Amino acid sequence: MRVHSGRTVRDLRRENRTAVLQRLYFDGPLSRFSLGPVTGLSSGSVSNVVAELVADGLVEEAGSVDSAGGRPRTLLRIRQGSAYMIGVDVGETRVRVELFDMALTELARVEKPLAANGPRREDRYDVAVVVAHVRDSVEEVVRRAGIEPAQLLGVGVGVPGIVARTPEDGAVVHGQTIGWDAVPLERLLRESVPLPQEVPYFIDNGAKTLGQAEMWFGAGRGASSAVVVLFGSGVGACVVGDDLRSARAVEWGHLKVQVRGRRCRCGAQGCLEAYAGAEALLERWREAGGCPPVDADEETALTALLAAAHPSAPGAEADTTALAVLDETAEYLGAGFAGLINLFQPERILVGGWAGLQLGTRFLDSVRDYATLCALSYPASHASIELGTLGPDAVTVGAAILPLADFFAQGGRREPAEPEETTPAWKTSLRERAAQ
Known part of the structure; x- marks a missing residue:
């Protein structure tokens, strides 16, 4: 079913879930009554969304507060152990990998040095070495934290250089200063790191992951x-x-x-x-x-x-x-x-x-x-x-935020993408006409 704006009812439900999740995450704990004004949703919509999120295990009760002349209001918050994220910083002297819960509590960290193996700077960033460091470190932080890999929202990776994307390889890194020329990093990680196929990778420039962290939680x-x-x-x-x-x-x-x-x-x-x-x-x-x-x-x-x-x-x-x-x-x-x-x-x-x-x-x-x-x-x-106020390790935090931001954008659901809609008849007709 579609509404007049072109969005489906499913889209509106996802947006409502996103609004509630984000407000609870950044401003919680909050009551159902307080969620209405800060999200712009009606009390009925808030109640329905909260019920879904509680049933999904993403939201839990966090005590109560007195109300003016009425019953105490129940407070709600994001459940800290409902999901996990991994942040990776391919830095200048080391590869740092950290695993976080939903409250961005660090549960495990591993650092692997990038020691120069030759006279050229590029030798420090040997692609096979970097991929092996990420693989071993991801395995180790998952083991140390004692979580199931399927509980991960994703793996965020901050890298030096420009990140482009192709249908075949996903994220491709062009890191001219480190000797990376169109390195298909996402494909290499997916082939090497033993995580379920449904766990996504989010690879982006390290300055961007730092920016994300400072804007969400720091001086921005x-x-x-x-x-x-x-x-x-x-x-x-x-x-x-x-x-x-x-x-x-x-x-x-x-x-x-x-x-x-x-x-x-x-x-x-x-x-x-x-x-x-x-x-x-x-x-x-x-x-x-x-x-x-x-x-x-x-x-x-x-x-x-x-x-x-x-x-x-x-x-x-x-x-x-x-x-x-x-x-x-x-x-x-x-x-x-x-x-x-x-x-x-x-x-x-x-x-x-x-x-x-x-x-x-x-x-x-x-x-x-x-x-x-x-x-x-x-x-x-x-x-x-x-x-900035988040310290020298903020790139790793920002990298971990990448899967979290996507999770919020999806309304807190981890579902496969919807199938593409049938091509409208006019598109088919014009394509046939152009082919003649």
């Missing part, structure tokens, strides 16, 4: 529009509005900031990432005469750079070379932020990633100053630049 809550910046070895960004389904990753790190400038890891010259990513920042410090710790990883080396520029010991003098490199990096980032402000006019720019959070508020003050100088005054005056 309440913003109508934001750009979330992932600042690690390189830099990336996600542009997102209050409708999270329209979020999109942008290759911000490969915006040109200097013609015929420094060589970027993507192979081009003058990219922002060649100046402002942690890898490039540390290289520029070394070239300027700085002394990063020998054989240290990037996080340790960046800590040393900050300590040199801002020594904690009383009376210690700051390393002027380190200070100059940080200030120049802030200027490049400020110019990059100005580009984001002018192009997208966001309400907020949020900085996350291990390097962004490690550099912290003191560094961000300089970035704000340079961004204000470079951006158009009106959009700059309406955009705040802040640190």
